Amino acid sequence: AQTVTQSQPEMSVQEAETVTLSCTYDTSENNYYLFWYKQPPSRQMILVIRQEAYKQQNATENRFSVNFQKAAKSFSLKISDSQLGDTAMYFCAFTGSGTSYGKLTFGQGTILTVHP
Amino acid sequence: DSGVTQTPKHLITATGQRVTLRCSPRSGDLSVYWYQQSLDQGLQFLIQYYNGEERAKGNILERFSAQQFPDLHSELNLSSLELGDSALYFCASSVSERPTGELFFGEGSRLTVL
Numbered sequence: 352a353q354t355v356t357q358s359q360p361e362m363s364v365q366e367a368e369t370v371t372l373s374c375t376y377d378t379s380e381n382n383y384y385l386f387w388y389k390q391p392p393s394r395q396m397i398l399v400i401r402q403e404a405y406k407q408q409n410a411t412e413n414r415f416s417v418n419f420q421k422a423a424k425s426f427s428l429k430i431s432d433s434q435l436g437d438t439a440m441y442f443c444a445f446t447g448s449g450t451s452y453g454k455l456t457f458g459q460g461t462i463l464t465v466h467p
Numbered sequence: 468d469s470g471v472t473q474t475p476k477h478l479i480t481a482t483g484q485r486v487t488l489r490c491s492p493r494s495g496d497l498s499v500y501w502y503q504q505s506l507d508q509g510l511q512f513l514i515q516y517y518n519g520e521e522r523a524k525g526n527i528l529e530r531f532s533a534q535q536f537p538d539l540h541s542e543l544n545l546s547s548l549e550l551g552d553s554a555l556y557f558c559a560s561s562v563s564e565r566p567t568g569e570l571f572f573g574e575g576s577r578l579t580v581l
Contacts, residue, residue: 384566384567393574394555394574394575395469395572395573395574395575396557396559396570396572397469397572398569398570401568401569442510446565446566446567448565453515453522453523453564453565453566454512454515454523454525454566455500455512455566455570456512457509457510458509459509460509460510
């Protein structure tokens with residue numbers, strides 16, 4: 352079974368600084384997708400960024416970028432120029448084409464607090 | 468606004484009771500996913516429907532059942548409720564059969580079992 356591990360329960364950062372959230376996953380599949388979702392206090396989950404495993408280039412969305420290390424099964428999220436609105440719980444997630452077909456498996460989440 | 472509508476937003480009920488949670492997906496989305504979020508279990512995938520048919524099943528209890536109707540809305544039925552069923556239940560939708568693209572989440576239904 353696929354597992355997703357986020358080892359940092361909580362992180363904090365000053366406004367305008369950079370922070371990196373860690374995620375590791377375990378899978379025997381070769382074709383899969385990785386995601387970071389954000390859950391602000393309003394609790395609605397929002398997609399932050401998506402990475403296809405067969406693409407070696409790291410995904411980037413404005414201030415958000417990932418460091419995808421396929422061999423190490425690592426998928427970290429870097430938030431640059433942190434803003435107060437980035438305060439939220441961040442979830443790393445995985446889906447594949449084998450036994451995980453149709454399932455999006457989430458990590459336990461990291462609570463990020465951005466301080467003014 | 469994601470376009471996914473969940474009702475009710477909050478629900479308080481007693482042990483042993485049965486409740487139904489409703490989800491209307493984004494216009495045009497054929498897939499509906501149900502997730503349970505609790506403090507001890509995190510976000511757990513329950514079940515997925517695509518165009519009315521069950522496509523994937525996760526850690527869904529036998530006391531729980533779901534269906535997707537011809538108009539694509541979905542209902543999650545929770546019966547013989549226990550204290551441990553208290554959680555936030557999310558519905559999400561996507562246009563594709565697999566969650567390889569973006570899932571659009573509703574605001575969730577907060578269930579409290581007393």
